Amino acid sequence: MSHIIQIGLFGYGVVGQGVYNILQKELSNRVKIQKIVVKDLTKDRGEASPLISFAKEDILDNPEIDLVIEVISDAEEAFSLVAEALQKGKKVITANKKMLADHLQELLHTVENSQGTLLYEASTCGSIPVIQTIDKHFAYQPITSIRGILNGSSNYILSKLNQGGISYAQALAEAQQLGFAEADPKLDVGGYDSLNKLVILNYHAFGAIGKSEEILHFGIQHISEQDIAWAKNLGYKIKLIAQSSLQPNGELISWVLPSLVHSESELYTIENEYNAVQIEGLYTDSQLLKGKGAGSLPTAASIVADVLAVLRQEPYINSAYSGKPKTQADASLAVYVREESPSSPLILKDERFIDKRSRIGRIQIKEVLRRKEELAEQGLFIAQIPEALLASQAVHKEDCYQLV
Known part of the structure; x- marks a missing residue:
């Protein structure tokens, strides 16, 4: 009989329960969950109750446990547990x-100096196997850009707004009711979740280990029906897009912004809680990966896929990793901006006004990053637009700003 992998599970929320159920149903002949560590011992854990503990040592100090799965919400506590396990x-x-x-x-350094292995497919796009695809399919092919919808909660909200007849507050409440958005939705609608995922993808696609604060990002929390109508009348939908592009000099340009997506784009049809990643390879042009990015079972399924990778002894390849972070390049972006106040401190180049509080123009990424905290207090909505719109006559208020 082959060796049964002993598993220790940190966390038993909706994702943890999904992992437990899938492993019991699909891999019970190859793995065994030996211990589940939680914080609240008063909850009824059903058939998993005999495995429940509140002591991390029951997993970390147990030599029989080969594999640790971490699915708790606290990032710093998770780091402590993961680092010690490695x-x-x-x-x-x-x-x-x-x-x-x-x-x-830090974690990669720990892996290099220990016998530990770190896998995290479920951290980026829910059910989409994007990390394994990048590491294997693009192992010997340079990736020139990654562009995608990386947050299912925000995409669900924007899908409802693009359909019309519903307010932002109503769409958010609906997403929360369905379990796509947390009670505190800041990480999702503020663009932070997409930002964190882009940092991880930058490592696998470009070998860049950067910091989230080095990447420009704005969320959708200040979007209005006016913004939706303006984009719609020009033939676009607004989507929260994360993007990184490798420049010929090896520098990387990254951002997370609400963006105008045209009907000809493959991302235009990605709706509700679905995620999608568009990967541009030097030799294969554009490829699109699509799947559910929110929900307990899609996330749990990606975790179980990593369990299979462990069983097959297939760690990540990380062929793009150079050992040194690439420099974040400066660049200008064409944007649409709507302010709560007509006296916003945000200066645009090649500026054109749509009305007293709405305009288009260009921003410098590093300049906006430098003033990010100041600008965040202004309650402005900012969206990337195609360069062609800066010169288009269609953006005049009388032609396209027809509120519905």
Whole structure:
């Protein structure tokens, strides 16, 4: 009989329960969950109750446990658990994108200096196997850009707004009711979740280990029906897009912004809680990966896929990793801006006004990054637009700003 992998599971929320159920149903002949560590011992854990503990040592100090799965919400606590497990030479699977974005370089260093293994497919796009695809399919092909919808909660809200007849507050409440958005939705609608995922993808696609604060990002929390109508009348939908492009000099340009997406784009039809990643390869042109990016079972399924990778002894390849972070290049972006106040401190180049509070023009990424905190207090909505719109006569108010 082959060796049964012993698993220790940190966390038993909706994702943890999904992992437990899938493993019991699909891999019970190859793996065994030996211990589940939680914080609240008063909850009824059903058939998993005999496995429940509140002591992390029951997993970390147990030499019989080969594999640790971490699915808790606290990023710093998750880092402590993952780092200790790796130091002890255990194989670790995590879905905590904020923890990875904040501590990726430290964790990779720990892996290099221990017998540990780190896998985290579920951290980026829910059910989409984007990390494995990048590491294997693009192992010997340079990636020139990644562009995608990386947050299912925001995409669900924007889908409802683009359909019309519903307010932002109503769409957010609906997303929360369905379990796509948290009670505190800031990480999703503020663009932070997409930002953390882009940091992770930048490592695999470009070998860049950067910090989230080095990447320009704005969310959708200040979007209005006016913004939706303006884009719609020009033939666009507004989507929250994360994008990184590698420049010929090796520098990387990255941002996370609401963006005008044309009907000819493959991302135009990505709706509700679905995610999608568009990968541009030097030899294969554009490829699109699509799947559910929110929900307990899609995330759990990606974690179980990593369990299979452990069973097959297939760690990540990370062929793009150079050992040194690439420099974040400066660049200008064409944007649409709507302010609560007509006296916004944001200066645009090649500026054209749509009305007293709405305009288009160009921003410098590093300049906006430098003033990010100041601008965040202004309650402005900012969206990337195609360069062609800056010169188009169609953006005049009388032609396209017809509110519905």
